[in-house]
Amino acid sequence: xxxxxxxxxxxxxxxxxxxxxxxxxxxxxxxxxxxxxxxxxxxxxxxxxxxxxxxxxxxxxxxxxxxxxxxxxxxxxxxxxxxxxxxxxxxxxxxxxxxxxxxxxxxxxxxxx
Amino acid sequence: xxxxxxxxxxxxxxxxxxxxxxxxxxxxxxxxxxxxxxxxxxxxxxxxxxxxxxxxxxxxxxxxxxxxxxxxxxxxxxxxxxxxxxxxxxxxxxxxxxxxxxxxxxxxx
Numbered sequence: 438x439x440x441x442x443x444x445x446x447x448x449x450x451x452x453x454x455x456x457x458x459x460x461x462x463x464x465x466x467x468x469x470x471x472x473x474x475x476x477x478x479x480x481x482x483x484x485x486x487x488x489x490x491x492x493x494x495x496x497x498x499x500x501x502x503x504x505x506x507x508x509x510x511x512x513x514x515x516x517x518x519x520x521x522x523x524x525x526x527x528x529x530x531x532x533x534x535x536x537x538x539x540x541x542x543x544x545x546x547x548x549x550x
Numbered sequence: 551x552x553x554x555x556x557x558x559x560x561x562x563x564x565x566x567x568x569x570x571x572x573x574x575x576x577x578x579x580x581x582x583x584x585x586x587x588x589x590x591x592x593x594x595x596x597x598x599x600x601x602x603x604x605x606x607x608x609x610x611x612x613x614x615x616x617x618x619x620x621x622x623x624x625x626x627x628x629x630x631x632x633x634x635x636x637x638x639x640x641x642x643x644x645x646x647x648x649x650x651x652x653x654x655x656x657x658x659x
Contacts, residue, residue, distance in 0.1 A: 470646065470647075472649075477558075477651060478651060479637060479649045479650055479651035479652045480593070480637065480649040481649075482646055482647075482648065482649075485646050493646070495646060496648075527592065527593070529593075537581065537583060537595075537598045537600075537641060538583075538595045538598070539585075539593075539595065539647060540595075541592035541593045541594070542592060543591070543592050544592060
Protein backbone atom coordinates (compact mmCIF):
# COMPACT_ATOMS: atom_id res chain seq x y z
CA UNK A 438 0.00 0.00 0.00
CA UNK A 439 1.08 3.52 -0.76
CA UNK A 440 1.79 5.50 2.33
CA UNK A 441 1.88 9.27 2.52
CA UNK A 442 2.86 10.48 5.95
CA UNK A 443 2.46 14.00 7.23
CA UNK A 444 4.64 14.79 10.21
CA UNK A 445 1.99 16.39 12.40
CA UNK A 446 -1.74 15.83 12.75
CA UNK A 447 -2.28 19.08 14.65
CA UNK A 448 -0.15 22.20 14.94
CA UNK A 449 -0.67 25.45 16.79
CA UNK A 450 1.56 28.36 15.85
CA UNK A 451 1.70 32.07 16.50
CA UNK A 452 1.37 34.83 13.95
CA UNK A 453 4.73 35.60 12.37
CA UNK A 454 6.30 32.22 13.10
CA UNK A 455 8.00 30.23 10.37
CA UNK A 456 6.16 26.93 9.96
CA UNK A 457 7.34 23.75 8.29
CA UNK A 458 4.89 21.05 7.23
CA UNK A 459 6.59 17.84 6.22
CA UNK A 460 5.34 15.10 3.95
CA UNK A 461 6.99 11.80 3.09
CA UNK A 462 5.85 9.15 0.61
CA UNK A 463 7.24 5.63 0.42
CA UNK A 464 6.35 4.62 -3.15
CA UNK A 465 8.98 6.39 -5.23
CA UNK A 466 6.35 8.68 -6.74
CA UNK A 467 7.46 11.43 -9.09
CA UNK A 468 4.77 13.96 -8.27
CA UNK A 469 3.93 15.49 -4.94
CA UNK A 470 1.31 18.09 -4.06
CA UNK A 471 0.23 20.41 -1.28
CA UNK A 472 -3.42 21.42 -0.89
CA UNK A 473 -5.31 23.35 1.71
CA UNK A 474 -8.87 22.44 2.55
CA UNK A 475 -11.35 24.90 3.97
CA UNK A 476 -15.08 24.38 4.59
CA UNK A 477 -17.09 25.14 1.48
CA UNK A 478 -13.99 25.72 -0.64
CA UNK A 479 -12.87 22.19 -1.33
CA UNK A 480 -9.22 21.37 -1.95
CA UNK A 481 -7.13 24.17 -3.37
CA UNK A 482 -3.71 23.49 -4.86
CA UNK A 483 -0.86 25.46 -3.30
CA UNK A 484 2.21 23.99 -4.97
CA UNK A 485 3.26 20.81 -6.66
CA UNK A 486 6.50 19.19 -7.68
CA UNK A 487 7.13 16.75 -10.50
CA UNK A 488 10.77 16.07 -9.70
CA UNK A 489 13.44 16.70 -7.12
CA UNK A 490 14.22 20.40 -6.81
CA UNK A 491 11.38 21.22 -9.23
CA UNK A 492 8.28 23.10 -8.16
CA UNK A 493 5.26 24.65 -9.78
CA UNK A 494 2.80 27.15 -8.34
CA UNK A 495 -0.75 26.07 -7.93
CA UNK A 496 -3.80 28.25 -7.54
CA UNK A 497 -2.97 29.85 -4.18
CA UNK A 498 0.83 29.99 -3.70
CA UNK A 499 0.94 33.39 -1.99
CA UNK A 500 2.43 33.21 1.48
CA UNK A 501 3.85 29.72 0.93
CA UNK A 502 7.01 28.16 -0.40
CA UNK A 503 8.07 24.55 -0.86
CA UNK A 504 11.18 22.44 -0.83
CA UNK A 505 11.87 19.10 -2.45
CA UNK A 506 15.47 18.07 -1.81
CA UNK A 507 14.74 14.34 -1.94
CA UNK A 508 12.24 12.45 -4.04
CA UNK A 509 10.31 11.10 -1.09
CA UNK A 510 9.98 14.35 0.87
CA UNK A 511 8.03 17.50 0.06
CA UNK A 512 7.92 20.33 2.56
CA UNK A 513 5.52 23.23 2.74
CA UNK A 514 6.86 26.39 4.37
CA UNK A 515 4.92 29.29 5.76
CA UNK A 516 7.57 32.01 5.97
CA UNK A 517 5.54 34.17 8.34
CA UNK A 518 2.34 32.51 9.45
CA UNK A 519 -0.83 34.55 9.45
CA UNK A 520 -4.27 33.83 10.89
CA UNK A 521 -5.75 33.41 7.41
CA UNK A 522 -3.48 30.41 6.95
CA UNK A 523 -5.37 28.50 9.62
CA UNK A 524 -6.56 25.48 7.68
CA UNK A 525 -6.28 21.77 7.00
CA UNK A 526 -3.23 21.03 4.85
CA UNK A 527 -3.17 17.89 2.75
CA UNK A 528 -0.17 16.38 1.03
CA UNK A 529 -0.56 13.98 -1.89
CA UNK A 530 1.62 12.04 -4.28
CA UNK A 531 1.14 10.34 -7.63
CA UNK A 532 3.24 7.98 -9.62
CA UNK A 533 3.90 10.26 -12.59
CA UNK A 534 2.61 13.06 -14.74
CA UNK A 535 -0.75 12.31 -16.32
CA UNK A 536 -2.09 12.17 -12.82
CA UNK A 537 -5.15 10.04 -12.42
CA UNK A 538 -4.74 8.71 -8.92
CA UNK A 539 -3.39 10.78 -6.10
CA UNK A 540 -2.67 9.31 -2.69
CA UNK A 541 -3.28 11.62 0.23
CA UNK A 542 -1.83 11.90 3.69
CA UNK A 543 -4.08 12.22 6.74
CA UNK A 544 -3.66 15.98 6.84
CA UNK A 545 -2.26 18.56 9.23
CA UNK A 546 -4.71 20.86 10.94
CA UNK A 547 -2.85 24.11 11.47
CA UNK A 548 -4.10 26.83 13.77
CA UNK A 549 -2.36 30.19 13.66
CA UNK A 550 -3.14 32.34 16.69
CA UNK B 551 -10.68 30.34 -15.99
CA UNK B 552 -11.36 26.89 -14.67
CA UNK B 553 -14.23 25.84 -12.48
CA UNK B 554 -16.08 22.77 -11.33
CA UNK B 555 -19.65 22.82 -10.10
CA UNK B 556 -21.22 20.13 -7.94
CA UNK B 557 -24.10 20.22 -5.45
CA UNK B 558 -23.07 21.06 -1.92
CA UNK B 559 -25.32 18.51 -0.22
CA UNK B 560 -27.29 15.39 -1.06
CA UNK B 561 -29.38 13.26 1.28
CA UNK B 562 -30.67 9.75 0.74
CA UNK B 563 -31.79 6.63 2.61
CA UNK B 564 -30.11 3.28 2.87
CA UNK B 565 -30.59 1.10 -0.18
CA UNK B 566 -31.37 4.02 -2.46
CA UNK B 567 -29.50 5.25 -5.53
CA UNK B 568 -27.98 8.70 -5.65
CA UNK B 569 -26.33 10.63 -8.46
CA UNK B 570 -23.84 13.43 -7.84
CA UNK B 571 -23.35 15.67 -10.85
CA UNK B 572 -20.29 17.63 -11.81
CA UNK B 573 -19.95 20.19 -14.57
CA UNK B 574 -16.58 21.64 -15.41
CA UNK B 575 -15.03 24.45 -17.35
CA UNK B 576 -11.34 24.05 -17.91
CA UNK B 577 -8.63 24.06 -20.52
CA UNK B 578 -6.45 21.11 -21.39
CA UNK B 579 -8.92 18.53 -20.13
CA UNK B 580 -7.46 15.04 -19.71
CA UNK B 581 -10.09 13.34 -17.56
CA UNK B 582 -12.48 13.49 -14.61
CA UNK B 583 -11.78 11.82 -11.28
CA UNK B 584 -13.87 11.22 -8.19
CA UNK B 585 -12.61 11.12 -4.61
CA UNK B 586 -14.32 10.20 -1.36
CA UNK B 587 -13.48 11.76 1.99
CA UNK B 588 -14.93 10.66 5.29
CA UNK B 589 -15.07 13.13 8.13
CA UNK B 590 -11.57 13.61 9.52
CA UNK B 591 -10.06 11.33 6.91
CA UNK B 592 -7.94 11.67 3.81
CA UNK B 593 -9.48 11.83 0.34
CA UNK B 594 -9.32 8.49 -1.43
CA UNK B 595 -9.58 7.78 -5.13
CA UNK B 596 -12.82 6.26 -6.42
CA UNK B 597 -12.84 6.40 -10.19
CA UNK B 598 -11.52 8.05 -13.32
CA UNK B 599 -13.02 8.73 -16.75
CA UNK B 600 -10.90 9.84 -19.67
CA UNK B 601 -13.36 8.89 -22.38
CA UNK B 602 -17.10 9.29 -22.75
CA UNK B 603 -19.21 6.64 -21.15
CA UNK B 604 -19.81 4.76 -17.97
CA UNK B 605 -17.18 3.15 -15.74
CA UNK B 606 -18.45 0.70 -13.14
CA UNK B 607 -16.68 -0.32 -9.96
CA UNK B 608 -18.90 -2.37 -7.72
CA UNK B 609 -21.68 -0.22 -6.28
CA UNK B 610 -20.15 2.94 -7.70
CA UNK B 611 -20.24 4.06 -11.33
CA UNK B 612 -18.93 7.20 -12.97
CA UNK B 613 -20.00 8.77 -16.24
CA UNK B 614 -18.41 11.33 -18.50
CA UNK B 615 -19.65 13.36 -21.47
CA UNK B 616 -16.78 15.42 -22.82
CA UNK B 617 -18.99 17.25 -25.30
CA UNK B 618 -21.21 18.44 -22.44
CA UNK B 619 -18.33 19.03 -19.98
CA UNK B 620 -20.34 16.94 -17.56
CA UNK B 621 -19.94 13.88 -15.44
CA UNK B 622 -21.60 12.16 -12.55
CA UNK B 623 -20.94 9.66 -9.81
CA UNK B 624 -23.67 7.09 -9.25
CA UNK B 625 -23.86 5.31 -5.93
CA UNK B 626 -26.17 2.30 -5.71
CA UNK B 627 -27.45 0.28 -2.78
CA UNK B 628 -26.46 3.07 -0.44
CA UNK B 629 -25.06 2.14 2.95
CA UNK B 630 -24.54 4.25 6.04
CA UNK B 631 -20.80 4.06 5.50
CA UNK B 632 -21.23 5.93 2.20
CA UNK B 633 -21.94 9.10 4.20
CA UNK B 634 -18.97 11.24 3.21
CA UNK B 635 -17.90 14.11 1.01
CA UNK B 636 -17.40 13.41 -2.67
CA UNK B 637 -15.18 15.53 -4.87
CA UNK B 638 -14.93 15.64 -8.61
CA UNK B 639 -11.55 16.66 -9.97
CA UNK B 640 -10.29 17.56 -13.39
CA UNK B 641 -6.95 16.38 -14.63
CA UNK B 642 -5.66 19.28 -16.63
CA UNK B 643 -2.40 19.47 -18.54
CA UNK B 644 -1.51 16.03 -17.24
CA UNK B 645 0.00 17.26 -14.02
CA UNK B 646 -2.18 18.66 -11.27
CA UNK B 647 -5.77 17.95 -10.30
CA UNK B 648 -8.23 20.78 -9.80
CA UNK B 649 -10.95 19.81 -7.32
CA UNK B 650 -14.55 20.85 -6.99
CA UNK B 651 -15.84 22.14 -3.67
CA UNK B 652 -17.30 18.78 -2.74
CA UNK B 653 -20.73 17.25 -2.16
CA UNK B 654 -21.66 16.09 1.32
CA UNK B 655 -23.73 12.92 1.14
CA UNK B 656 -25.80 12.00 4.17
CA UNK B 657 -27.30 8.51 4.24
CA UNK B 658 -30.00 7.80 6.80
CA UNK B 659 -31.63 4.55 7.85
